[in-house]
Structures are given as structure tokens and as C-alpha cells.
Amino acid sequence: MSRDPRYDLLFEPVRIGPVTARNRFYQVPHCAGMGHREPSASAAMRAMKAEGGWAVVCTEECDIHPASEFSPYAEARLWDDRDIPALARMAEAVQSHGALAGIELAFNGAAAPNRFSREIPLAPSDTVVEPYDPVQARAMDKSDIRDLRRWHRAAALRARKAGFDIVYVYAGHDLGLPMHFLSRRHNRRGDEYGGSLENRARLLRELIEDTKEAVGDRCAVAVRLAVEELLGEDGLTAEAEGREVIELLAELPDLWDVNVSGWRNDSQTARFGPEGAQEAYVAFVKQVTSKPVVGVGRFTSPDAMVSQIKRGVLDLIGAARPSIADPFLPRKIEEGRPEEIRECIGCNICVTGDNDIVPLRCTQNPTMGEEWRRGWHPEIVPPKASDDRVLVVGGGPAGLECARAAGQRGYAVTLAEAGRALGGRVSLESRLPGLASWARVRDYRLACLAALPEVEIYRESRLDATQILEFGFEQVILATGSAWRRDGIGRAIRRPLQGCERPGVLTPDDLLTGTRPAGPVLIYDDDHYYLGGVLAEKLRRDGLEVTLVTPAPDVSHWTHNTLEQNSIQKRLLELEVALRPQQGLSAIHDGEAELACVFTGRRQRLPAASVVLITARTPKDQVYRALMRRPEALAEAGITSLRRIGDCLAPGTIAAAVYGGHRAAREIDQKQYGEFQREVVALSQGWPPFVPARLG
Numbered sequence: 162m163s164r165d166p167r168y169d170l171l172f173e174p175v176r177i178g179p180v181t182a183r184n185r186f187y188q189v190p191h192c193a194g195m196g197h198r199e200p201s202a203s204a205a206m207r208a209m210k211a212e213g214g215w216a217v218v219c220t221e222e223c224d225i226h227p228a229s230e231f232s233p234y235a236e237a238r239l240w241d242d243r244d245i246p247a248l249a250r251m252a253e254a255v256q257s258h259g260a261l262a263g264i265e266l267a268f269n270g271a272a273a274p275n276r277f278s279r280e281i282p283l284a285p286s287d288t289v290v291e292p293y294d295p296v297q298a299r300a301m302d303k304s305d306i307r308d309l310r311r312w313h314r315a316a317a318l319r320a321r322k323a324g325f326d327i328v329y330v331y332a333g334h335d336l337g338l339p340m341h342f343l344s345r346r347h348n349r350r351g352d353e354y355g356g357s358l359e360n361r362a363r364l365l366r367e368l369i370e371d372t373k374e375a376v377g378d379r380c381a382v383a384v385r386l387a388v389e390e391l392l393g394e395d396g397l398t399a400e401a402e403g404r405e406v407i408e409l410l411a412e413l414p415d416l417w418d419v420n421v422s423g424w425r426n427d428s429q430t431a432r433f434g435p436e437g438a439q440e441a442y443v444a445f446v447k448q449v450t451s452k453p454v455v456g457v458g459r460f461t462s463p464d465a466m467v468s469q470i471k472r473g474v475l476d477l478i479g480a481a482r483p484s485i486a487d488p489f490l491p492r493k494i495e496e497g498r499p500e501e502i503r504e505c506i507g508c509n510i511c512v513t514g515d516n517d518i519v520p521l522r523c524t525q526n527p528t529m530g531e532e533w534r535r536g537w538h539p540e541i542v543p544p545k546a547s548d549d550r551v552l553v554v555g556g557g558p559a560g561l562e563c564a565r566a567a568g569q570r571g572y573a574v575t576l577a578e579a580g581r582a583l584g585g586r587v588s589l590e591s592r593l594p595g596l597a598s599w600a601r602v603r604d605y606r607l608a609c610l611a612a613l614p615e616v617e618i619y620r621e622s623r624l625d626a627t628q629i630l631e632f633g634f635e636q637v638i639l640a641t642g643s644a645w646r647r648d649g650i651g652r653a654i655r656r657p658l659q660g661c662e663r664p665g666v667l668t669p670d671d672l673l674t675g676t677r678p679a680g681p682v683l684i685y686d687d688d689h690y691y692l693g694g695v696l697a698e699k700l701r702r703d704g705l706e707v708t709l710v711t712p713a714p715d716v717s718h719w720t721h722n723t724l725e726q727n728s729i730q731k732r733l734l735e736l737e738v739a740l741r742p743q744q745g746l747s748a749i750h751d752g753e754a755e756l757a758c759v760f761t762g763r764r765q766r767l768p769a770a771s772v773v774l775i776t777a778r779t780p781k782d783q784v785y786r787a788l789m790r791r792p793e794a795l796a797e798a799g800i801t802s803l804r805r806i807g808d809c810l811a812p813g814t815i816a817a818a819v820y821g822g823h824r825a826a827r828e829i830d831q832k833q834y835g836e837f838q839r840e841v842v843a844l845s846q847g848w849p850p851f852v853p854a855r856l857g
């Protein structure tokens with residue numbers, strides 16, 4: 162297929178200082194939970210994007226010195242020459258596919274508590290370290306500034322030695338130290354590095370000049386700058402100082418990578434912002450500089466990308482999440498098949514990997530993070546190893562992905578779904594406020610399935626054990642999902658809740674399938690992910706009086722990991738949902754709910770015509786258990802493999818269900834289940850322990 166000429170523009174090369182990007186697709190630096198701990202995994206993951214057509218592929222932030230390190234988070238590291246080989250592996254892997262490799266050198270100052278190195282963090286002025294570490298940073302004197310410049314220069318030289326094409330100076334996300342110097346909020350200095358904006362920009366200018374002088378002959382020097390902090394007068398703004406910094410340094414770097422700070426604003430989820438949401442803030446940059454500009458916006462639509470270029474907003478289409486959800490996004494556009502793009506849904510499950518300090522994962526792309534350790538490719542699966550016929554029962558995220566990947570392998574697959582609609586929970590949940598893009602999990606898979614003649618889909622086909630035995634497929638995979646518990650049992654309540662059988666006690670399943678509760682409604686959230694908060698939002702928008710009760714310290718507590726908690730709590734407060742954190746639910750009475758403080762046990766009653774229990778889910782595994790009770794019948798029917806996947810195996814995230822479905826499809830006919838390789842770091846030469854030189 163040939164490319165739509167409307168998209169030709171996206172495939173023009175772009176000169177960046179001494180190097181040239183082969184097209185306009187640019188994977189901006191993004192965390193991956195791998196960093197210096199998983200260098201091979203990191204290299205394989207980034208290389209996959211280069212293979213998929215991204216012209217530039219960058220590292221995550223790379224700590225340059227133990228005086229600023231982000232332990233326990235797994236970032237890249239370039240403290241000394243011993244760190245070069247790990248990063249060289251990534252640069253080479255990326256370049257082997259014709260892409261440029263970029264590295265984001267970072268010194269985070271007061272944003273890094275130095276939990277590992279125990280060095281005192283450095284800052285423009287004495288200040289606390291955020292968020293809550295009992296650590297303060299000290300004001301840098303001139304010799305500290307000289308040291309920092311020396312460390313940064315040395316790291317740039319090492320980056321060049323490792324083979325990188327683009328070397329960053331990082332002043333983004335309220336993290337990079339040069340950004341702290343820029344900020345009146347952080348910089349209270351009275352010397353030539355404080356006061357006027359020109360003075361506050363001095364360190365950034367010096368670092369750019371140092372880096373250019375050190376490596377600029379061969380490497381492009383990029384600056385990542387947050388031009389807007391969304392803090393009003395307390396921060397950089399696109400109208401005032403964010404703009405003035407770019408004006409001051411306009412032609413100095415080879416590339417401007419601009420965004421909105423902090424990280425949660427930059428990586429806003431779909432629930433809180435649309436594709437292209439940063440345009441209003443970064444659009445000015447190209448008016449001010451002749452250098453190429455890259456920016457992000459969760460871009461998955463080639464038309465939106467073309468529009469960014471044509472309207473002079475960006476030169477390069479930056480992406481973190483769209484490149485995670487679909488490493489082959491550029492190639493799909495280039496080869497005239499943009500409808501095959503696996504579009505990011507904007508859920509930030511990828512970010513949770515980094516926050517949990519484990520390799521990233523993705524709701525849409527089950528192979529993300531598995532490129533090296535399992536050898537998974539997002540576009541290629543091994544061909545089938547037998548003529549077994551596969552029955553997948555249940556058409557939710559797990560079943561759809563399993564059928565899709567098994568069909569791609571060439572197996573004859575039959576997918577049976579009880580309901581009329583496919584998509585399971587994503588079809589239901591995507592109707593909730595702000596979650597419309599989650600339907601992409603279903604839609605991408607349905608589009609793939611439509612192109613697979615080996616897969617037959619039967620709707621309105623609820624199967625029981627007897628029918629499955631009659632059909633006699635060799636491979637049976639059950640993806641029948643789960644149901645929310647009605648008895649309150651979850652993390653905080655371990656025995657059925659008193660009063661849970663009363664009328665007016667509901668679960669998310671009731672609400673998602675159309676039950677309208679009577680108000681006032683009390684939502685009890687012991688699940689702590691998005692559902693409690695989003696159902697409270699929906700019911701409140703429907704005009705009901707809503708109280709959200711949770712034993713956690715704040716609402717939707719786990720969404721700290723998706724960077725959404727703050728936005729969720731703000732929205733609920735603005736909608737006047739009554740919030741009762743740190744409260745358990747001890748009983749449900751007629752028209753009332755009884756709460757208990759999680760610390761003191763002190764009780765209080767609240768009026769509640771309806772109580773929605775969001776606690777835990779029970780796997781819908783009755784069919785599985787009925788089949789397992791009849792091993793002879795299974796053998797007689799010729800069923801050689803019977804497996805459960807997704808929520809039917811153990812309720813979890815949509816990402817886990819998609820991953821489970823994908824893995825099951827790859828493991829059909831495999832002898833060994835669940836194998837993966839791991840990085841084993843060579844033992845240090847430094848044994849016995851370090852003996853410092855003694856005085857005298």
C-alpha cells in the first residue's frame with residue numbers, strides 16, 4: 162500500500178545541528194522503569210521504536226553524578242566511564258535501524274533527595290526537598306556551580322563516546338536544576354545567577370555552551386524546557402518568563418524540546434485533557450527561534466500531526482505514550498495503513514511502571530517492556546505450531562486480544578461472547594466521564610479481527626461446560642471476566658458486611674448496566690483505582706447527592722501512580738462530592754450507612770438511600786470449574802488444553818487482561834510456560850570493601 166500524499170510532510174528529513182532526523186517522528190525522553198538496572202531491556206525497547214520508524218529515540222533522564230540521583234527509581238546513569246557500555250548498547254541498537262539516539266543528561270538538584278548516595282542535594286538557594294523526605298538542599302556557591310559544569314561536560318563527553326547523536330540539557334518538569342535557577346520560586350540568589358531573568362538563565366546558557374563546546378562538532382545539543390508551569394505568577398508562563406527564556410537563548414541550542422510542567426501536566430491522562438492539549442502553551446516557540454521545535458500532545462492521528470506542522474506549531478512530532486502504545490506508528494502511516502495504529506488510550510498505566518520501579522507496561526501494547534526478556538515483537542508473532550482449533554470464551558479485553566494474536570499466528574479461532582456487544586468491561590467503562598478513548602482497546606482489536614479470516618466471532622452465545630465439551634476444540638481459553646462483590650469484602654472488610662443484602666446496596670456492575678440509584682448515594686471505595694472516583698463524578702453529574710467514603714488517605718489513592726490523583730480529587734471537590742477519606746464502612750441500615758474512623762474506630766451515621774460497594778471482584782470461573790470437575794469428559798472431547806485468562810483468572814487492570822490474553826495466544830503449543838530472561842549484572846571488581854587512603 163502506498164502512503165497518503167497528505168502525510169508526505171511527516172516524512173521530510175529535519176536537520177538538527179550536525180545531524181539529520183530521517184522524518185518528523187521523535188520519541189522524546191521518557192521514563193521506563195528500566196534505566197541503569199535493565200540496560201538490555203532498555204536497548205531492545207528503544208530499538209523497537211527505531212525499527213517502527215521513529216527518527217529519533219531518546220533515553221529516559223540520565224543521572225550524571227551521584228550528587229543528584231533518583232534512587233530508588235531506575236533512571237539511566239552516566240556517572241563515570243563504567244556506565245558507557247550499557248548506554249552504548251542502546252545507542253547502537255537504535256542506530257542499527259537508521260534512527261538517531263538521544264540522551265537526556267539530568268541533574269535534578271533539590272528534586273532528588275539522594276537516598277542512595279547520601280550526598281546533600283544542591284539548589285540555587287537553601288530549600289526543602291519535595292515531596293516529603295526530611296532532607297534539605299543547600300545553596301550552591303560558585304565552586305559548586307563550577308563542579309556542576311564540569312560534571313555536565315564530562316557526562317556529555319561520555320555520551321558522545323557512547324555514540325549518542327543528540328545530547329540534552331534538561332530544564333523540564335520542575336526537576337532539572339537549570340529550571341530551578343530559572344524559577345523565582347526556587348532562586349533567591351543575590352549574585353549574577355539570581356535576580357533578573359538574564360541572571361537566572363545564566364546557568365542554562367553556560368550548560369548549553371559547555372555542551373556545544375564539548376560535543377557540538379558531532380552531536381546536536383537539545384534543550385528540554387518547560388515553558389509553562391500552570392502555576393500562574395509563581396511559575397514560568399508561556400506569556401511571560403517561559404517565552405522570555407526562549408527569546409534569550411533562541412539560537413543557542415540545536416533543538417528546542419518544549420512542554421508543560423510538572424510531569425502530571427505534561428503526561429495528562431485522556432480523562433483530563435485531549436490530544437494536542439499543550440498547543441496553546443508551546444505554539445509561540447517557533448515564532449521566536451529558527452531552530453527545530455519538538456513538542457508532545459499524545460498525538461495518534463496523522464491528520465492532527467500534519468496540522469501541527471502546517472500551522473507552524475511544531476517541526477517534529479514528539480511522543481512518549483503514542484510510541485509506547487504503538488512503536489510502529491510511523492511505519493504504519495508511511496506504508497499507507499494508518500487505520501492499523503494501536504492508539505494510546507491515555508490511561509498512564511505506562512507511568513505506573515516507573516512509579517513502581519519496574520519495567521513499564523502498556524494497556525494497548527502487551528509487548529511493551531517484554532521486547533528483550535521475552536523476545537516479544539509488537540507486530541510479529543510466531544506462526545502456529547499445530548492445527549489445533551482454539552475456542553476463546555468471552556469477548557472482553559483478554560478474549561479479544563487472545564483471539565487476535567492467536568488468529569495472527571494462523572490458528573483457526575472461534576470467539577464466543579455471551580452479550581451482543583464485544584469489549585466486555587471497556588465497552589461499559591468507556592461510557593463513563595472522560596473514558597471514551599478506552600474503547601480503543603476494543604476497537605483496535607475488532608479492526609484487526611475483521612482482517613483475520615481464521616477467526617469467527619459469535620455474539621449472543623453464552624456457553625456452558627456441556628456445550629464446550631460438545632464442540633471439542635483442542636484448545637479452550639476462558640476469558641469470562643469477573644463480577645464486583647456484593648458483600649463488602651475487600652482490603653478493609655474481611656467478613657460479609659452487616660446489611661449488605663438490603664435493597665439499595667449496589668455494585669459498579671449495576672450502575673454500568675443501567676441501574677439508577679436513589680439519592681443520596683454513598684460510594685464506598687476500597688478498590689482505590691479510578692472506578693470509585695469516576696462513578697462519583699458520573700452520579701454527581703446526573704444530579705445526585707454523593708458522598709465518597711474510603712479507608713485510604715485520599716480518593717482514588719492508587720491513581721497517584723497514574724499522576725491523576727490530584728486532578729480527580731480537585732474535580733470531585735469542584736463538583737461538591739462530599740469526601741470522607743480514612744473512614745471504613747461498618748454497617749448498612751435502613752436509609753443510613755455507618756462509618757468508622759480507620760484510626761480510632763469512632764462511628765458516625767450518614768443518610769444513604771443507596772450504597773455502592775466498590776471493593777473486590779470475584780472471577781466468573783463457573784464454566785472453568787465445571788469443566789475441571791470432568792477430566793474424563795475433557796479427554797473424550799479431545800480438549801488438550803484448558804486455560805483461564807484475564808479477570809476470570811484473577812481480576813486486575815485492563816492492561817493485565819490484555820497482557821494475559823496476548824501471552825496465552827503466544828503460549829499455545831508451547832511446552833514451557835512463562836519463560837523470560839533477566840539481566841544479571843557482573844560482580845564488581847571492588848572486593849574486599851573499599852579502603853580509603855589513610856592520613857599520615
Ligand code: ADP
Pocket residue numbers: 554555556557558559560577578579580583584585586587622623624625640641642643781784806807808809815818
Ligand atoms: P477481561 O477483562 O478478563 O477481558 P471482561 O469482564 O471485560 O473480562 O469480559 C468478559 C467477557 O466475557 C464479557 O463480555 C462477558 O459477557 C463474556 N462472558 C462471560 N461468561 C461467558 C460465557 N459463559 N460465554 C460467553 N461469554 C461469556
Ligand code: SF4
Pocket residue numbers: 481482483485486504505506507508509510511512522523524525526
Ligand atoms: Fe497510552 Fe495507556 Fe499505553 Fe500509556 S499505558 S502508552 S497511556 S495506552
